[in-house]
Each structure stands twice: as C-alpha cells, then as structure tokens.
Amino acid sequence: MSDVHALTALTRVAALTLAVLTAGPGCKSETPSPAAETGTPGPSLQRNRIFRLELDTLTVKKIVGSGGDANGLKALLADYPLYVWTPEKEAQIAWVGFTGAPGSFARSSYTRVKFIADPYVVRMDPFAITLQLRDGRKLELDVSAVTLRDGRGKEAAGVLDDDVRLEARGGFGVLSGETRLSGDFEGLWSGEPDKSSPEVHIDTPADGVPSGVVRVFFDEPVRTTSLPERIFIRDAERRTLEIDVTAERSDILDATTQLLVKPRGLLPFDARLSVAVASEIPDLLNRRLGRAALSVVATLSSPPALAATFHDFAASRGEAEFTKVGAVDLIPNFGVEIPSSGRFLRLLAPPAVGTTSAAVLTRFVVNGTARALELRVKKVARTRDAETPCLRVTLASPKGVVFSVDCGPTEVPKKPLLGPELAGAGAAGIPQDREWVATPWSDLSVPLEGQRGQEVLVIIEAPPLTPTMNPAALTQFLVDFLRVVP
Numbered sequence: 001m002s003d004v005h006a007l008t009a010l011t012r013v014a015a016l017t018l019a020v021l022t023a024g025p026g027c028k029s030e031t032p033s034p035a036a037e038t039g040t041p042g043p044s045l046q047r048n049r050i051f052r053l054e055l056d057t058l059t060v061k062k063i064v065g066s067g068g069d070a071n072g073l074k075a076l077l078a079d080y081p082l083y084v085w086t087p088e089k090e091a092q093i094a095w096v097g098f099t100g101a102p103g104s105f106a107r108s109s110y111t112r113v114k115f116i117a118d119p120y121v122v123r124m125d126p127f128a129i130t131l132q133l134r135d136g137r138k139l140e141l142d143v144s145a146v147t148l149r150d151g152r153g154k155e156a157a158g159v160l161d162d163d164v165r166l167e168a169r170g171g172f173g174v175l176s177g178e179t180r181l182s183g184d185f186e187g188l189w190s191g192e193p194d195k196s197s198p199e200v201h202i203d204t205p206a207d208g209v210p211s212g213v214v215r216v217f218f219d220e221p222v223r224t225t226s227l228p229e230r231i232f233i234r235d236a237e238r239r240t241l242e243i244d245v246t247a248e249r250s251d252i253l254d255a256t257t258q259l260l261v262k263p264r265g266l267l268p269f270d271a272r273l274s275v276a277v278a279s280e281i282p283d284l285l286n287r288r289l290g291r292a293a294l295s296v297v298a299t300l301s302s303p304p305a306l307a308a309t310f311h312d313f314a315a316s317r318g319e320a321e322f323t324k325v326g327a328v329d330l331i332p333n334f335g336v337e338i339p340s341s342g343r344f345l346r347l348l349a350p351p352a353v354g355t356t357s358a359a360v361l362t363r364f365v366v367n368g369t370a371r372a373l374e375l376r377v378k379k380v381a382r383t384r385d386a387e388t389p390c391l392r393v394t395l396a397s398p399k400g401v402v403f404s405v406d407c408g409p410t411e412v413p414k415k416p417l418l419g420p421e422l423a424g425a426g427a428a429g430i431p432q433d434r435e436w437v438a439t440p441w442s443d444l445s446v447p448l449e450g451q452r453g454q455e456v457l458v459i460i461e462a463p464p465l466t467p468t469m470n471p472a473a474l475t476q477f478l479v480d481f482l483r484v485v486p
Helices: 002-022 034-038 070-079
Strands: 049-065 082-086 093-098 106-108 110-116 122-124 127-133 137-150 164-176 179-193 200-203 214-223 231-234 243-247 255-263 272-277 293-298 323-325 328-331 344-348 358-365 372-381 391-396 402-408 415-417 436-438 442-447 455-462 476-485
Touching (some): 049 070, 049 164, 070 137, 070 179, 082 164, 106 255, 110 127, 200 272, 231 243, 231 255, 323 328, 328 358, 344 455, 372 455, 391 442, 402 442, 455 476
Antiparallel strands (some): 049 179, 082 093, 093 110, 106 127, 122 137, 127 137, 137 164, 164 179, 200 214, 214 255, 231 272, 243 255, 272 293, 323 358, 328 344, 344 476, 358 455, 372 436, 372 442, 391 455, 415 436
16 A cells, blocks of 8 residues: 555656746746846946936826926936945945036935845846935935846846946835925936046025035035034135034035035134135045135125113114125014014025024124123014024124124924014004014023223124924014123
8 A cells, every 4th residue: 555655656756856847938927037047146336436327207197285396306306316326345235315517506316225136137136215405405316226237238247337227116205395296207327337436516605694604515425534624714815714524414424515614713704715626536436526616705894883781773774884794674563562673674584595694793892891781583484383493693803703602592483473573553454464474572692701901803603494394484583682781
C-alpha cells in the first residue's frame, strides 16, 4: 500500500512540473521576473549628481476649492524645476525638492526618498514636497508614484547618468491665505545632470532702514560650512561691520538655500554700504559660485529730533519730527476710538516679497527723570485670528549700539471695527466697511534706565510679513501717542 501512495505522489509532482513548463504568458504570478532569473539589480541614478528637471506636460483633474486653476498650477511648476540630488555615499537614495531662480524668493523642502527595486526603471517610494513662496502661497505635492527612465527612450541598462525623464502622479494643494485649491495631477518632467554653478541673490533693505537685515538666496542648496566668513558688510572705507549670519534650516543636513544676515548694531546713517558674498561657497557637489555677488545700499540721514517729551501726532508737529520710510502716514481716524490728538500714526506691514520695513525714525535726549518711552498701539487687520507680525520698537545710541528692542502688541486681532474709510458714513447711505478686526489698545513701555543725559535713536518699525502670513490681511499698526514717562 505504501508503494501505491509513493507512485501517486511522484505522478502529481511530474504533472505539476509539466504545467509550469508549459504555462503561457498569462500566468504572471508564476512567471519569474527578469531580475529574479538573472540576479541583476534594477537600474539606478548616477551617484553624486544633481538632476534639474523642467516640466514638460501636466494633466490636472478633480480640482476643488478656489484661489486658482489648472493653468496657475502649470505656471507655478514651470517656474520651479524639480531638483534631484543623489549623494555619493548613499546607494539607492535621492533627495527631491524644488529649485528656481534665486530672485524668486521661494523656500522649498527637500525630502529623502528611497528607490524601489524594478528591473526596467528607477522607481521611488511615495513622498511629499512643499514650496513656500514669499507672496504667501504654499504649494504641496503629495507624490504617490514616480518613475524615472532614460530620456532618450533607451532600455535601462544599469545606471541613468544622462538625460532623464520623470513621470509622477499624486495630489496637490495650493494654499493662499484662507483659500485652498486641490486636486490630482499627472506630470512629465525631463532634464539632464546640472552642470551649472549655484547662483545667488542679495536682498537688501532698499530704503535703508538702519535696523534692516539682509537676506541671501541661492537657487539650490549650498553647504553651510564656514558661511559666516564668506559674507561681508563693509562701509565706503572698506571697514567691516560686525554681523551674525544664520542659515535657514533645511531638511538636508548642513545645507541651506537662504541666509539671514543681521548687523549686531544699527547700520550707520549717511553711509553707502556694500554687501558681498564670496564665491568660495560650494553646493552639494562642491561646485563654487560662478562669481562673487555684491549689492550696495545707501542708508538714511540722521532723523530729526523731538521737541518735547510728549508727541500726539498733531498736525503742526507730526510731519516735522519724524523721518518716514515706506508705507507710513498720519490719518484722522480708523473707525476706532478717537485718539488723543485726533490723528494716528499708521504703519502698514509690507508684504514678504521685499524686506523694506514701514518705519518712522526720531531721536531725543533722555532727561534726568526719564524712566521709559511709552507708546499706545493698536493692531488692525482684515482677517480674524490669523498670524500677524508685531510692531517693533528699537532704541539705540547715535553710534548704532542697540540697547532695547520691544515688540507689541503680539496677539492676533479679534474685535470687529468699522474700518478706516467708511466709519460713520452709514448715515450718508454708504455701506459701512465691517471687514476689519483689531486688538485692544496696548501700552508698550520701553525702559530707558542707564541712558539719562544721552541722545537716543528711536525706530518704530512694522517689519515685513513672513511667507506664512496672509498678505490679504493688510496688517496695520495705529500709534496714538509717544511719550517719555518719569
């Protein structure tokens, strides 16, 4: 009986073997892959390369929301190429992000992505990348599938090191303030290894606000090693100002696309300054800048002096005792409580596309009883509970040594108010403007201890919005009065 069972088992094995050998192409689950047959790995990208890929075609579908359309997304992706970097020491790994002209002031994220084994193409794990523009818009791509092929249509044969074609699909979102446009996309990008050196753009405070900072943008990540020694601010006599250089944090370790250069004191008045970026700064492939970059900025003359210890922006003195820079004016009302003099000093926070603040400058001598400089401030905006900047008050000596920087108010506007143009106009048949919200009045007190008998420079500054702040909020600051208190 055991012999019969053994013969039956042998017959079944032989039949199964014959079925496998004679199975047609439709039996995919039983057909071994070429990689499995030969033992050869799938193709990969050449190590230690940067591929910069331009958009060729884009298909957008299932769009929902507002604030744009498919053409707007195409234009945005056309302006910012895809950036793919393959490190020298990490096999089957690439970093993917956005890049673009350095003057476009975009902040992009770079994401580490692994390859998926495939005998014919380079595939990547799903990933997400973002692009933050300084006009407040934010682009998000949630990529669910990526395929990289030889750009000339050749069969993959190990390493892709020349023209590359990238096909991707997934979801997208474009955020602008409180609006969002989203949907699905399929796109085709193509390009070749990037052979160009990194480019740089210097963004200086164009109107010369002495407390201004300098921002430096690169069109691709550069290494942060020794950066402070390669950035300079010099005066006309080539004397170097003391500065602090901070690199914008990047997902790529020890690399950045944006630097913040902040003088340790005020910029000198009546000066012509040069901002220089040395050409030794390398990118991720250790290629240096094509050439050194230089930008020149002229600062303002010393501001006028206050004639008294109390200033309520009365018409007779409001224009004479301040130097005004940028979006600054004096207005009679804003749909809020009547100010002490019937006029406000108003400063409009500039959009993030430039670094020039809205500011007023003045100076005074601290008398023997002075304890603090006090301001009464209210912040107003179009958007409730949205992120907004704070009004910055800087006190410094005439030599530019800063001894106090205070910020207020810091909270977000919540209380509805009528608005500047139409407050009180309802009786005339004109609809009142109810789209503004405000903070309560805040008394900001800036200490003057240790400065008695000294001349003090005062800078009241509405700094530019950050990229994440909504420019449509039209954030503004109202200053009721300025006084020295004992």
